[in-house]
Every structure is written in C-alpha cells, then in structure tokens.
Amino acid sequence: MKNFEDLESWKLSRQLRNEIALLGYGRFHYQENIQFCRHSRGSLTEVLDHLICAYDCNYINENELNLYREKVSHILKILNGYISYLRKKRKSTYTALITYLTIYLIN
Numbered sequence: 001m002k003n004f005e006d007l008e009s010w011k012l013s014r015q016l017r018n019e020i021a022l023l024g025y026g027r028f029h030y031q032e033n034i035q036f037c038r039h040s041r042g043s044l045t046e047v048l049d050h051l052i053c054a055y056d057c058n059y060i061n062e063n064e065l066n067l068y069r070e071k072v073s074h075i076l077k078i079l080n081g082y083i084s085y086l087r088k089k090r091k092s093t094y095t096a097l098i099t100y101l102t103i104y105l106i107n
Contacts, residue, residue, distance in 0.1 A: 030090035
C-alpha cells in the first residue's frame with residue numbers, strides 16, 4: 001500500500017460521501033434542513049474518530065491527521081454557520097407569516 005487513498009475502505013467512503021450529498025437534496029423546509037445538518041455534523045465527528053483510528057493503526061501519519069483535523073474543523077464552522085442561518089431564516093419566515101395572517105384576519 002502506497003498511501004491511505006489506496007485502501008478499499010477509503011474508496012468506498014468517497015462513494016458514500018457522494019451518496020450522502022444526494023440525501024440532502026430536496027430538503028426544502030427549514031426545520032428538515034436543520035435536522036439533516038445536525039445529522040451531518042454528527043457524521044463529521046464520526047469521520048474524525050475514524051481518522052484517529054487510522055492514525056493509531058499507522059495508515060496515516062501525524063501531519064496527515066492534523067491536516068484532516070483542520071479540514072473537519074473548517075467544515076464544522078461552515079456547517080454551524082449554515083445551521084444558524086437556517087434558524088434565523090426560519091424565524092423571520094415564521095414572523096412574516098404571523099404578521100400576514102394577523103393583517104388578513106383584521107381586515
């Protein structure tokens with residue numbers, strides 16, 4: 001084995017990543033999208049755990065592990081920001097709907 005990417009499990013995980021991305025497509029409601037992002041966040045921490053195991057088994061070196069840790073941290077920041085955005089958007093949409101219904105009912 002020349003490097004980590006030669007492992008069959010690595011190739012399968014890349015394929016799985018693409019399939020997971022397709023699962024997120026079509027989440028049109030804010031709450032459903034938020035829930036999907038929370039699951040994704042959990043999956044991301046599982047990936048980090050597997051990377052630590054790969055390091056412990058000497059499949060990757062410490063520099064590679066640190067690089068992956070940085071990438072996971074960066075993705076977590078983006079994901080958390082997106083979740084915050086969705087929460088704010090959901091709240092503003094809900095507020096707009098209540099305002100519209102209130103005005104409609106008064107008239």
